Amino acid sequence: MKRTLLFTIALFIGINNTKAQTAPPSDLGTIKQNFKKLNVLGSVLYIAAHPDDENTRLLAYLAQEKHYRTGYLSLTRGDGGQNLIGNEQSELLGLIRTQELLAARRVDGAEQFFSRATDFGFSKNPEETLKFWGKDKILGDMVWVIRQFRPDVMICRFPTTGEGGHGNHTASAILAQEAFSAAADPKRYPEQLKHGVTVWQAKRLLWNTFSFGNVNTTSEDQFKLNVGGYNPTLGESYGEIAAESRSNHKTQGFGSARQRGDAFEYFKTILGDAPKTDLMDGVNTTWARIPGGAPIGTELATVSKSFNDDEPSASVPALLKLLDKVDMEFGRDKAMQTVRLRPEAVEDYTYWHKQKTKELKDLIAACAGLWFEAYAPEQSYAVGDKLDLRAQMFTPFALPMSDMQISVDGTVLYLNIPDNAFVLSPGKLSTEQLRPFTLKKITQPYWLEAPHGIASYVLANDTLAGPPENTDAPTAKFEFTMDGRKLAYYRKVMYKYVDPARGEIYQPLEITPPVTANIAEKTYVYNSAVPQVIQVKLKSFTNASGSISIKPIAGWKITGAANFADKKKGDEWTASFTVAPTDGKSNTANLDVVVTANGKTFSQGLLNIRYTHVPAITIFPPAQAKLVNIDLKTAGKKIGYIAGAGDLIPDALREVGYDVHQLSENEVINGDLSAYNAIVVGVRAYNVNQRLAYQQPKLMEYVKNGGNLVVQYNNNNGLVTKNLGPYPFQPVNQRVTTEDSPVTILDKDSPVLNYPNKITQDDFKDWIQERSVYMVSNIDPEYKTPLQMGDPGEPQSNGSLIVANYGEGRFVYTSLVFFRELPAGVPGAYRLFVNLLSKPPKKEGVGYKSK
Structure with missing residues (x-):
């Protein structure tokens, strides 16, 4: 039987994040946090290789306690990671992990950025990583993000000396060091300077040292911060916020317990001036950073002090005047005409003008209770078709508004200027039907628009790097005048509907x-x-x-x-x-x-x-x-499959004619397993299925009575039982990451290499991403080890495939990455995996006798 259509598989279950409105939060806690943030002109960029590498507690502290503009640059989208919750791999997993990072950032308050690099799998050294990625392109992406974000302080998660344990980790630190200087050099990536950025020199680059497992790189002589404090406005400590943020990395199994109390983060200075008392030593993070800006900070403090919890809208007139003053004092022309600044200082003017103007406008909307959105009546539309949108506006307060105009992507769809007045009645929702507009572009993620290789995505142009999502998705612009001041707000066009069980749901427009x-x-x-x-x-x-x-x-x-x-x-x-x-x-x-x-x-x-x-x-x-x-012979047809963390091998086996049945716990414990020619245990099953510890005796009984059990790889941490087979062995964190690493056949007469297909060196050609993960050691002599392999320059290991006869049956454990190779259609992987499923009849068997 053919498997279900791959491209339409979906889990149609409730989506918590889509219940959020399109407008930013406007509760009192957020308003008070935003008042504080308005008074801080400083920024920090954290850099690492993958989703889940980031220090969420530090990010929360920087964004919510210190109120710096805080960003996380993950060089990859985590495409090569494992998937604990489903069977998506490669770029599909990267899509999920991108959204997991965005969900995490909504919790901790930081922003998210990416380069075009892909996570091509575990890498043992940075040289391999940089060669695969193409160092110059990825460094250029980092420089582009730095020149746009303009961080005062850069922090990398990992060192250049290898303690991070992963070649991608070490490479991220190497690139961070080079990008620190390259971003300030007009001779490096000069083409970027034609696209609205200028050179930028951060004050310092720090390494956020760590203590992971047996590796402790912290010491008391390092600069340290206590990031475990409590935020009374938010009602949470930063350890609690961090746990909620990190728990969004569900595909990687990073659900975290909330932590409370003191927690210190340590830092080692890599480049620039070392901090002595504060992370921002030598950086003015007040409004006085901008010549002539100090009075703005003073006035903002006055407005904040007079804020009335019971009447937030009372602060709107003062905030509007402050917005006028910011524009008056901060404009580029003002900076150039009255202050005689160097060009880079003028850019600092314009950068902070843009940031603080947006923050101030959002604060005005929150205090005014203003709410806008534009939504579509259906989720999906074909490119070239016209879309009829509805726009909704609301405020609980009486506010003078005029010259209302609504546009989408530059096309005006609503204009209401009768007698130059437009009034939102307090407490009354206004709903307007907009003129239809033509949809011009398919909503394909920008990094997936072109075919790509194993190491990096192909971008239409280099300036696309950085954003986590498409920046050109249909967006509504609401423009109006309030109390004589022109204001504009942007809201992404969404599909909105009501589900009888889940209530109001928002989904992205397709x-x-x-x-x-x-x-x-x-x-x-x-x-x-x-x-x-x-x-x-x-x-x-x-x-x-x-x-x-x-x-x-x-x-x-x-x-x-x-x-x-x-x-x-x-x-x-x-x-x-x-x-x-x-x-x-x-x-x-x-x-x-x-x-x-x-x-x-x-x-x-x-x-x-x-x-x-x-x-x-x-x-x-x-x-x-x-x-x-391919030349493929099969033997036996009926396969039982015990699901693990998720893979597509059952589908691949059905493709070559096997009858695959997914076994339930009841079937394993109480059913007749002898009906199956082989039983396969999915990847990481002994990590994610707690009940397997109770099913294991029945599986061993199945083998002893003549069955053929094939167990795929498991992580060495978190096993539900140590007795994975009839005789001892131990999974360890040992891999063969080079997909074309030589393979030595140690036992040419092994049944798994001869029946029903003769396995030769040709069967190890054209494998993808890697050969083997979490190989085994401490192998009992009862096991036969027919293969040996290792990465170039490293010791060879026989822990990728072990086979033992037990009773009348056969037990196989393999860490070879069949879960990647079979869906990719690698011929030799099919031939070898079919052999693992095929226990030779005794009269045809060659080799081992039953114990």
């Missing part, structure tokens, strides 16, 4: 191709010239007519084509094609589906990802599948 094409399988594996039927599921997002076809492929015969007409929005249908190799040669090819709709050509599918802790994710991957023609 702008789609007119018709999407989802191929039923990601990979089609052939071991003969017998044709396979390839089904393509079509979905129309507009009224459409056209055709669907498959591009010709050398060495393959394709039969079928389909026209469609008068399809309506929401229509779904299936087109079928027959595909077969034209010769017996082993080969691989890409199959591309082309859709012509309303005279235009598209070749994109539809993928929805739904989890409770992040907003809905929708992307449009290439309408493409992989064809693999």
Whole structure:
């Protein structure tokens, strides 16, 4: 049976984050925090390699206690990490982890940035990382972010000396050191200076030293901060905020306990002046930072002191006057004409003018109780179609407003100037129907718009680097005059609806191709010239007519084509094609589906990802599948599968003809397991399934009675039982990360290398990302170890595959990354994994006798 259409798999469950309104918070606690933040002109940029590398307690302290503009630059989106909650891998996992980081930042108050680098998997040294990433491009992205963000202090999570334990970690520190100086050098990346940034020199670069496990890089002679304080305005300590923030990294299993009380962070100065008493030593973080700005700070303090909790709107007139004063004192022309500053000092003027103007406008809206949003009646629309939006506005207070104008992406959709007056009645919601506008661009994440390699994404231009999401998503601009002052506010256009069980729900707007094409399988594996039927599921997002076809492929015969007409929005249908190799040669090819709709050509599918802790994710991957023609023999058909942390191996096995059944706990403990030719335990199952400790005796009994049990890799930490097999062995944190590392066959007569497929060196060609993770050591002599491998320049290990006969059956444990290789259609990985599933009949068996 073919597996479910991959690109339409989704968990349709409640999404907590989408219940939030599009407007920023306006509660009293937020207002008071924002008053304090307005009086601070300082910024800190934290730098590391992956999502979850960041120090959330420090970020919360910097953003919420010190009120600095605080950012986290994660060089990657965590694409190569493990997935504890689902089976998404690679860029799909990166999409989820991007949203996990944004959810974390909403809690701790920092901002989020990225480079174009991908997490290509575990790397043992920075040289490998920098070679894969392409050092110059990633360094350029960091310089671009620094020149835009203009941090006074930069902090890296890891050192350049390797204590971080991961090549990506060390590389992030190496790049941070070089970027610290490169951002200030006009000769480095001069092309950036043509796009609205200037050079920038941070005051210092610090290493946030740490104590992880057995590695302690802190010492009492280092500069330290107590970041464990309590914030009475927020009603939480920074340890509590940090735990809530970090617990958003659910794919990595980083749920954290709330911590209270003193907590010290230590810092070692890498570049620049060392701090003595304060992180910002030598940096003026008051309004006096700007010549002539000190009176603004004084006036702001007066407005803040007079703030009335029971009547926040009473502060609006004073804040509007303060906004006028900020514009008057802070403009670029003012700086250049009256202060005679160096060009970089003028840029400091304009930078802080932009930041503080936005903060001040948001504070005015919060005190005024102003609320705006623009929403669509449906979630999905085809590019080129027109969208009818509704805008809503509300304030609980009587406020004089005039010259109301609403536009989306520069197009005016609403204009109301009768007698130059527009009044929002206090306490009354105003709803306006906007003029329709044409949707111009598909909402594909900008880093996925072009095909990419293993190490970095391809950007249309270098200035796109940095933002976590698309910056060109449809956005409504609300402009009006209040008390003689022109104001403008921006709100992202969302889809809003009411769910009977969950209440009001907000989801991102989806702008789609007119018709999407989802191929039923990601990979089609052939071991003969017998044709396979390839089904393509079509979905129309507009009224459409056209055709669907498959591009010709050398060495393959394709039969079928389909026209469609008068399809309506929401229509779904299936087109079928027959595909077969034209010769017996082993080969691989890409199959591309082309859709012509309303005279235009598209070749994109539809993928929805739904989890409770992040907003809905929708992307449009290439309408493409992989064809693999291999010499593959199979033995036995019925496979039992015990799910682990999530992988696609059951789907891959079904693709080559296996009947795969996912086993429940009741079936393992009480069922007849002898019906299965083999039972496979999914990746990290002994880390995530507490009940496996109780199922283990039945699995060992299954083996002893003649069964074939194949256990895939587990993390060495957090095992639910130490007795993973019939004889002792121990998973350890040892990997072979180079995917083309040489493999030595130690036992050419091993059944797992001979039945039903003869495994040779050719079967280890074209593997992706890595060979083996969390290999095993302390291996009992009862196990046979048919393979040996290791990264270049490192000791060879036989811990990637161990096999033992136990009773009448066979036990296999493997740390080879089949969970990556099979979905990618790697021929040799298929052949070897099928062998692991296939216990030879006794009369054909070669090698081991049962104990």
